[in-house]
Amino acid sequence: MFACARRNDVVSLSLACIKVRSAGGISRGFRVIVCRACEDPPCAKVCPEDALTLRKGGGVTLIPELCIGCGLCRQACVVGAIHWDRRINKPLICIHCGTCAQHCPYGVLGLVRNDRPGALAAAPSRKAIHDPG
Ligand code: SF4
Numbered sequence: 001m002f003a004c005a006r007r008n009d010v011v012s013l014s015l016a017c018i019k020v021r022s023a024g025g026i027s028r029g030f031r032v033i034v035c036r037a038c039e040d041p042p043c044a045k046v047c048p049e050d051a052l053t054l055r056k057g058g059g060v061t062l063i064p065e066l067c068i069g070c071g072l073c074r075q076a077c078v079v080g081a082i083h084w085d086r087r088i089n090k091p092l093i094c095i096h097c098g099t100c101a102q103h104c105p106y107g108v109l110g111l112v113r114n115d116r117p118g119a120l121a122a123a124p125s126r127k128a129i130h131d132p133g
């Protein structure tokens with residue numbers, strides 16, 4: 001999370017595009033909430049200003065000048081992966097740069113191309129792979 005936030009020259013967990021949450025108790029561990037780079041992103045479909053453009057390889061890119069901060073994309077995200085920049089009242093959108101995967105010391109995260117039609121991009125088992133393709 002710090003690695004992601006530092007990409008924007010800030011040290012604030014609230015400004016990271018990736019979050020780690022409890023899965024519901026110590027025995028259940030934690031879950032990572034991050035954009036899965038949908039091929040047909042519902043977040044972009046609901047945007048009334050076309051402020052989210054489809055990104056090659058999946059996911060979306062935010063055009064900040066068009067965004068009115070309505071929050072509809074946040075509600076539409078299938079995995080709850082759109083976080084919010086309260087400073088400017090706009091969504092924090094993952095750009096799939098792979099910085100988080102590069103800095104994960106446990107190999108939990110990976111950035112991989114998933115060529116299966118309609119599939120969500122998934123992390124590999126225990127080994128981080130940096131292949132933004
Ligand atoms: S918050 Fe911005 S990007 Fe999201 S749906 Fe509204 S206008 Fe579009």
Ligand code: SF4
Pocket residue numbers: 034035036037038041042043044058059060076077078079080081082
């Ligand atoms: S922000 Fe959510 S809905 Fe949009 S591409 Fe990423 S995972 Fe899919």
